[in-house]
Amino acid sequence: MNFDLQSTxxxxxxxxxxxxxxxxxxxxxCRVCQTLCPSFIDLFRLVDxxxxxxxALSEQxxxxxxxxxxxxKLCFPICPYVPPHEWDIDFPRTxxxxxxxxxxxxxxxxxxxxxxxxDLVGGLASRAAGLFNRANQSPFVxxxxxxxxxxxxERLLPTFxxxxxxxxxxxxxxxxxxxxxxxxxxxxxxxxxxxxxxxEIGKAAxxxxxxxxxxxxxxxxxxxxxxxxxxxxxxxxxxxxxANVAMLSKAVRDGYKIVVPSASCSYMLKNDxxxxxxxxxxxxxxxxxxxxSEYLVALHKAGKLNLEFSGTVGKVRYHQPCHLxxxxxxxxxxxxxxxxxxxxxxRMQCCSGHDGSWSVKTENFETSMKVGKPxxxxxxxxxACTATDCPLSAIQIQQGTGKKPVHxxxxxxRAYGETLEK
Numbered sequence: 321m322n323f324d325l326q327s328t329x330x331x332x333x334x335x336x337x338x339x340x341x342x343x344x345x346x347x348x349x350c351r352v353c354q355t356l357c358p359s360f361i362d363l364f365r366l367v368d369x370x371x372x373x374x375x376a377l378s379e380q381x382x383x384x385x386x387x388x389x390x391x392x393k394l395c396f397p398i399c400p401y402v403p404p405h406e407w408d409i410d411f412p413r414t415x416x417x418x419x420x421x422x423x424x425x426x427x428x429x430x431x432x433x434x435x436x437x438x439d440l441v442g443g444l445a446s447r448a449a450g451l452f453n454r455a456n457q458s459p460f461v462x463x464x465x466x467x468x469x470x471x472x473x474e475r476l477l478p479t480f481x482x483x484x485x486x487x488x489x490x491x492x493x494x495x496x497x498x499x500x501x502x503x504x505x506x507x508x509x510x511x512x513x514x515x516x517x518x519x520e521i522g523k524a525a526x527x528x529x530x531x532x533x534x535x536x537x538x539x540x541x542x543x544x545x546x547x548x549x550x551x552x553x554x555x556x557x558x559x560x561x562x563a564n565v566a567m568l569s570k571a572v573r574d575g576y577k578i579v580v581p582s583a584s585c586s587y588m589l590k591n592d593x594x595x596x597x598x599x600x601x602x603x604x605x606x607x608x609x610x611x612x613s614e615y616l617v618a619l620h621k622a623g624k625l626n627l628e629f630s631g632t633v634g635k636v637r638y639h640q641p642c643h644l645x646x647x648x649x650x651x652x653x654x655x656x657x658x659x660x661x662x663x664x665x666x667r668m669q670c671c672s673g674h675d676g677s678w679s680v681k682t683e684n685f686e687t688s689m690k691v692g693k694p695x696x697x698x699x700x701x702x703x704a705c706t707a708t709d710c711p712l713s714a715i716q717i718q719q720g721t722g723k724k725p726v727h728x729x730x731x732x733x734r735a736y737g738e739t740l741e742k
Contacts, residue, residue, distance in 0.1 A: 323413050323595055325554065336421045340382055343414045345374045346407055353395045357671065358687055359388040359415070360395070383422065389415035390675035390684075391550070393587065393646035413595070416549065423552030431469045432551030435677040438543045442516030445480040452480050472685035476719045478517035478711075485515045485522035489538050504624065506536040506615065507571045509564075509589070511582040512543040513711045520726075521581050521711065524733035525612060531736050532619065532626045537576065539567060544588045545596075550676045561597050564589075569601035578609040581729060583643040583709050584676070586611045590647065611644060612729055613652035613709065620659065630737035632662035635704035639695060639725065640669045641713050653709055653728040660735045666704070670695040674716035689720060696720030707731055 322330075329335045347353065348367045353360045363385045370376035393412050396402060401409040423432070434441060445452040455461045462473040471477075506529060514522045529536045545560035568578055568589070580586035589609040593602045610618070619625045638654055654665050673691030678684050699706045699717050706725035708714050718724035 323410070323417065325596065330417065331421055331424065333421055333425065336418055337379070337382070340386070340414060340418050341374055341377075343409055343411060344377070344382070344385070346401060346409055347411065348372070348374055350400065352398060352400070353411075356395055357388070357390070357392060358691065359385050359390075362388055383418075386415050386418045386422075388684075388687075390678035391416065392642035392671050392675055394642050394671065397646055397648055419552045420549075420554055424554075428551055428553050429470075431471070431677075431681075432553060434469065435680070436548035436551045436553050436556065438512040438516070438547050442480070442484075442512055446482055446484050446516055449480040449482040466682055470682050471680050472682045475680050475685055476715050477680075478513070478715060480516055481519055483519070485510055485519035486538075486540075488519060488523065489526065504532070504534045504619065505574075505576045506534050506579045507568065507576040508536055508538045509541060509544075509568070509578050509580045509585065509609075510538065511580065511585045512547075513582055513585075518711045518714075518727070520730055524727065524730045524738075525579070525581055527733045527736070527738040528616065528729060531738070532616075532624065536579075537571070539571070541567060544585045546584055546588045546592075547676060549592075550678070558596065561593060561602075565593060565597055565599070565602050565605055568605045572604050572608045576608075577615065578605065579612050579615045580609060581612040581709075581727065582711060583611060583641040583647075584712075586614075587643040587647055611647065611649065611652060611709070613656045614649050616729075616732075617652045617655050620656075625659070626736075627659060629660050629735045631735045633657060633660055633705065633731045633735055634662065635664045636666070636731065637699050637701055637704045637706045637725075638665055638667045638728070639672065639699065639706070639708040639710075639713060639717065640667060641708060641710035642671050642675075644709055645669055653707070657707070657728055657731060660732065663735075664704075666698075668695060668698045670698070672708075672710070672713035672716040674710075674712045676712065679716065688716070692716050692720050699723070699725065705731070 324330055344363060351364060354364060366377055366381050367374055391412050395411050399409055401407040456477045465471040466473045508525055510522045542560045542563050545557035548557035586609055590606050594606045616625060636657060640651060651667060654667050657663050657665050671691055672695055673679055673688035679688030700721045706723060707728050708725045709728060714725045
């Protein structure tokens with residue numbers, strides 16, 4: 321698949337439909353992803369109902385399969401036909417292309433625009449965090465949100481903070497004046513979710529960087545652009561991508577590695593930026609981006625990680641998010657937590673079912689809970705703490721179990737004996 325946004329063929333509805341049919345046909349003949357996600361389940365059911373004839377699928381049926389693809393990316397690492405195979409199959413990007421082409425024809429909905437513009441919504445919500453959080457818990461407001469925005473009334477929504485991570489860091493950045501003792505230089509790409517909803521994760525990263533003598537910077541930055549792409553909004557996503565690539569590539573040239581505490585955002589920088597913006601700068605960003613646990617494990621292997629822990633984490637049930645598994649980097653968070661004395665880590669690789677804004681929508685909420693059910697069962701324990709690298713998966717697990725997991729680096733900071741600043 322040639323994912324070229326500058327190509328007229330890319331945006332041609334007939335050419336896009338033909339490519340979708342081609343991919344569906346190859347997937348139907350393989351079926352290694354038969355039970356991987358609702359998109360494949362629906363696709364193969366529809367094909368079977370048409371006696372194996374992919375061409376018999378109506379446009380509405382094909383669009384239904386596209387809508388069920390929530391971009392977990394799990395099919396890509398196990399697909400036998402990905403590039404450079406001659407069949408050139410990339411199911412997630414084919415579904416993304418189909419969604420973008422359709423949205424260009426029909427126009428984005430209000431919900432797409434709201435879900436996509438996390439910087440605007442997060443910025444406004446943080447200015448009146450108490451009001452926004454109460455509104456998100458109000459049955460009356462939630463009924464209106466369901467009616468006009470398509471947000472399921474029972475979906476737990478992220479909590480907003482009046483003091484964002486960026487504001488917190490700006491107030492205390494003078495404390496990071498000591499020179500690096502490790503020779504390491506890192507740029508924290510903290511992500512919009514950490515900034516507006518989970519500042520504790522950013523604070524834990526800062527604490528760990530300082531504990532390990534890392535020369536780090538936290539520059540002004542924007543959302544990675546992924547939420548806009550979820551809604552098929554390419555142009556606003558590209559503005560975010562271009563701005564971030566310009567800032568991040570300059571930092572890389574100055575010797576900094578890009579460290580990201582959210583799996584979806586690190587995947588975006590590593591794998592999607594060079595695709596959407598095929599430039600030397602985007603490639604440079606891709607090649608120098610690390611998930612935060614990936615970065616810290618590499619530090620340990622270089623003999624530079626501080627192992628002077630004053631506490632332990634005990635038993636941990638750990639969930640590895642889809643977008644970490646899709647990066648093919650192994651189980652870095654598990655490796656990291658095992659360095660803490662007395663830690664007992666049990667791991668489960670299973671999609672939580674949240675997947676960005678997909679599960680927030682009324683039509684997908686119940687399906688998302690079915691997807692996450694095996695994970696909920698694994699995480700619903702009394703004698704262990706729970707952890708996940710994905711802040712949205714944490715909300716989904718809380719929805720299914722009543723208990724919200726923490727990020728692995730928050731557990732690590734606690735094991736160092738650090739009290740994360742409020």
